[in-house]
Each structure stands twice: as structure tokens, then as C-alpha cells.
Amino acid sequence: MLADHFDAFLLDLDGVLHVGPDPLPDAVDAVARLRRSGKALRFLTNDPRPTRAEVAQRLTRMGMEADIAEIVTAASATAAHLQKRAVATAYVVGSRGLREELRGADVEFVAQGQPEVVVVGCDESVRYSDLRQAVTLITRGSRFIATNPDPTFPTPDGPWPATGAILAAVTAATGVRPRVIGKPSPPMFEAALIGLPRGARAAVVGDSADTDVLGAHQAGLTAILIAPEAPSNVQGGDPRTPDATITTMAGLFSPREPLHRPLRLTFPWPQEIRPGVAAVVLDERGDVLLVRRADNGLWGLPSGHVELGETIAHAAVREVLEETGLQVRVSRLVGVYSEPESQVVAYLDGRVCQFITASFACTPVGGALRPDGVEAVAARFFPVGEMPTDLLRMHPQWLADALDGLIGAYR
Ligand SMILES: [Mg+2]
Known part of the structure; x- marks a missing residue:
């Protein structure tokens, strides 16, 4: 069993x-x-609102004895998380129960000055001034921590707004997504x-x-x-x-219940899927254009996001121009790539996106190599046999698909 x-x-x-x-x-x-x-x-x-003692009492009343040390609420997990990281100061938008848990982890509540973190939990008496203060502190550099992501909790009246609804207000005003502690x-x-x-x-x-x-x-x-x-x-x-x-x-x-081998995630779970583009630009010698990326120092194909209102082909042409100064025209679609191991990206602001990247073979038609210095710190053509070894993970495959003349590769 x-x-x-x-x-x-x-x-x-x-x-x-x-x-x-x-x-x-x-x-x-x-x-x-x-x-x-x-x-x-x-x-x-x-639920970040009750204390662990209150949860233990509730379970005991129902006939399930539970010790406080066995209870884990989104609030107590947040307290444990902050304690492990030696966070000493916080601004809190949340319930009495959340404050009690944080106090137990030696977190001091800061009314003036800049706390290390802003913690948001479900607060049934949240005011505009609480949101304003949270937004101001996060904008000035306090880390944004959420007890749990749940947008609502169920009631006999239907769903009522919960932590996620308050988080959405703070994220809308700051553009920052929280580090979520709860399930x-x-x-x-x-x-x-x-x-x-x-x-x-x-x-x-x-x-x-x-x-x-x-x-x-x-x-x-x-x-x-x-x-x-x-x-x-x-x-x-x-x-x-x-x-x-x-x-x-x-x-x-039950003796009959089968158990499958647990699945292990090899990438952070994304919150959204976004369209992206990459360009395999080959010059008349067949050399390939690579850029050295400013964010991680690796070489890679010119690549980026599709913006609102543009086609994917236009996005590829624009990205090459912006990153390298080179004007290109698209000759064909090489492939579409979505494998999460390389296409899930975790950003510093808390967003985790999975990209569906369309890769195009392109030909230079004008302009001059001038890396923009923002996304690309260097740009040059490499002979295919002399590619740099510090190349972005999937780009050798995308390049190989382009050179093989594959049409409609997908991974
Ligand atoms: Mg449940």
C-alpha cells in the first residue's frame, strides 16, 4: 500500500x-x-492568516491531534525563509497571524526607513496607504516577498479576494513580481x-x-x-x-493503489509563454553572425522578443538591426523551439517565462556591424568550423538545423 x-x-x-x-x-x-x-x-x-496554534486547535477540534511544530502555514514558511536568510527588517501588509509568525523569527517591523523586504500576505483590512508604502519601498529596493499566490479564497458567497489580489495591485504599480513562499x-x-x-x-x-x-x-x-x-x-x-x-x-x-515514479522538474516553472525570435545570419562566405550577450557574457545568435503588433519575421530583422547594426532580410523559417530546459528564462524581477522561439535564416543587405553595447557587447561573423566554445546552450543545434537546410524543424 x-x-x-x-x-x-x-x-x-x-x-x-x-x-x-x-x-x-x-x-x-x-x-x-x-x-x-x-x-x-x-x-x-x-492560508497566511491564522497562527500555527490556531490551525492546531482547529484540527484537534475535528479529532486530528496536531502539534504546533507539525503545522506549516504560508506565514510560518515565510518566517522560516526569512530567518534562514538572516533577514532582520520588514514592512508587512498582512494579518495579525502573519506578524506573529514573523516576530517569532526575529523580524523587526520597520515603519520608517528602508526595510530589507516587503512581505505581503492576505490582509482583510488592507488600505490604500499600505499599498502605497509597499510600492514605494519596493521601487526603492526592498525585496518583494509574498506569503502565497492564491488570488481568492472560497466562501459560501463565492470567491473573495485573497493574497494574490493584493499582490496584483503591487505588481501592477511596480512591475516587480514577488518571490512566492507558499505552495x-x-x-x-x-x-x-x-x-x-x-x-x-x-x-x-x-x-x-x-x-x-x-x-x-x-x-x-x-x-x-x-x-x-x-x-x-x-x-x-x-x-x-x-x-x-x-x-x-x-x-x-489500499493495497491496489499504483505509484508512479515521481517526476523531477529540471527547469523553473514558468508563469507565462512568450513568442521569441532568433536569426541565423550567413554572409556570402557562409560565416555566421554571433553576438556576445551583455547579460551572461556568452556568444549566441541575435535573438529577442516579439513586440506587440509586429510579425515574427519583422521581429527577427529588428532584433538583428538593434543588436548589431546590420540590416538583413529573412530568407526562410528554419524552425520553432520550445524545449523548456533552454527556453525557460528566470528574470531578476521574479518573472519566469517560457519562450517559443522562431528561428530564421537571414542574409545581410546593408548596415555595418555596430553592437549596441546594451544587449550585445560584441558582434562578428565566425567561420562555421571556428565557433566559440562559450555559446548559448541550444544555439549550436539551431545553427545546425539552418545549415542542414531543414525547413520546419521543431524541438
Ligand atoms: Mg487543498
Whole structure:
């Protein structure tokens, strides 16, 4: 049975152990049985508002004894994350519970001056002046930390705005995305693993493919989904595919439940997909144009984003002109590339984008080599046999596809 494979279980609360104030079928018995078998337990909630003591009391009232040290809320995980990084000062937009957790991690709340971080959690009494102060501090250099990303929480009245809605306001005004601590981000699971023996086999049990399953896989843990049936809209390789699906917590003890090998993510999970372009510019000798990128010092094909309102071919021509000063015309499409290992880019401002890059073969028609110094610190033509070794990861393949005369390569 599934329970035998693991030493520790990281249990999501809402939708796994209870819904609102009522325990779910089998949950109370299953928690007791896991305890009797000597399993370590952690109780995880993305709700940053309650203290861990309040969550423990709520579980105990429902018949599931829990120690404060076993509870991990988005607020306590944020506190653990800041403590690990020795962050001492914060400006906080959040609940009493969040403040209590941060105080326990020796974080001082700063009303004047520049704190190291701005922490935003769900605050039901948030005011314009709170948002204004958060925006000002982030603009001046404080790091932007979010307890959790959830845009709403469910109520009998329908969805109400939660942390994500407040984050959106701050991001809209600053252009900065927060470092998110709660599920599906790895810090929440790192906080849950604190205190477990090294090498303990841990599984996450949750009811959301997008947060619990994805989060488990980002943290390198096995993911068990509670759902009426295995999800059909995800496919192999998608990190939201659970390693096992059970209908209630009793499924942990069923002899029939199969367990797949947990998937390991090799790239940061993107928040958006953007179109990009690359240009393989060959001169009359067949030499290829490369630029040395200002951001990482590597050589690569001229490349960039597609801007609003332009075609991909125009974007390729514009990028070559902007980066190198050379005017080119597009001769043909070589291929379209999306492989996440090289096409997912994490930016300093917190954005993580996956690019779908169209690569074009191009011919010079005018201009003169003049690297712009901003994106490209150098630009020159290289004979194909004498390419630099410090070349961007996928660019040798893209170049090979162009030289092979492939049309419609895709990866
Ligand atoms: Mg849940």
C-alpha cells in the first residue's frame, strides 16, 4: 500500500482533511493510523492568516491531534525563509497571524526607513496607504516577498479576494513580481521538511494538481492527489501529473493503489509563454553572425522578443538591426523551439517565462556591424568550423538545423 513507501506525509488541509469546519470522510481515521505506524506528519495550508496554534486547535477540534511544530502555514514558511536568510527588517501588509509568525523569527517591523523586504500576505483590512508604502519601498529596493499566490479564497458567497489580489495591485504599480513562499513554490515544502531525518522518504498529499502536485514535483517530492478520478487533462512529462490518485485518505492504505515514479522538474516553472525570435545570419562566405550577450557574457545568435503588433519575421530583422547594426532580410523559417530546459528564462524581477522561439535564416543587405553595447557587447561573423566554445546552450543545434537546410524543424 502507498503508506508503506514513505516515512513522512505532508498533508494539505482544505480538500484533503477537511472542508470548512467539517472533517472529510476517512480523514480522522487515516491520520490516526499514520501516527500509529510511526509516520512523521506535517499539516500544510497556504492560508497566511491564522497562527500555527490556531490551525492546531482547529484540527484537534475535528479529532486530528496536531502539534504546533507539525503545522506549516504560508506565514510560518515565510518566517522560516526569512530567518534562514538572516533577514532582520520588514514592512508587512498582512494579518495579525502573519506578524506573529514573523516576530517569532526575529523580524523587526520597520515603519520608517528602508526595510530589507516587503512581505505581503492576505490582509482583510488592507488600505490604500499600505499599498502605497509597499510600492514605494519596493521601487526603492526592498525585496518583494509574498506569503502565497492564491488570488481568492472560497466562501459560501463565492470567491473573495485573497493574497494574490493584493499582490496584483503591487505588481501592477511596480512591475516587480514577488518571490512566492507558499505552495506551489519550493520554500513551503522546504519549511515542511525541517526536523525530518535526512533521507526521509516524504510524500505530499493534496487536492490541487496546480498547487500541491506541481509544488511537490518542484521540490523533488512524490505527489499523491485526492480526487474522484485521476486527471485526464494532463499528460506525461507535465509536472502537474500526480504519482498516484486516491479518492479519500483511506486510499493510502489500499493495497491496489499504483505509484508512479515521481517526476523531477529540471527547469523553473514558468508563469507565462512568450513568442521569441532568433536569426541565423550567413554572409556570402557562409560565416555566421554571433553576438556576445551583455547579460551572461556568452556568444549566441541575435535573438529577442516579439513586440506587440509586429510579425515574427519583422521581429527577427529588428532584433538583428538593434543588436548589431546590420540590416538583413529573412530568407526562410528554419524552425520553432520550445524545449523548456533552454527556453525557460528566470528574470531578476521574479518573472519566469517560457519562450517559443522562431528561428530564421537571414542574409545581410546593408548596415555595418555596430553592437549596441546594451544587449550585445560584441558582434562578428565566425567561420562555421571556428565557433566559440562559450555559446548559448541550444544555439549550436539551431545553427545546425539552418545549415542542414531543414525547413520546419521543431524541438
Ligand atoms: Mg487543498
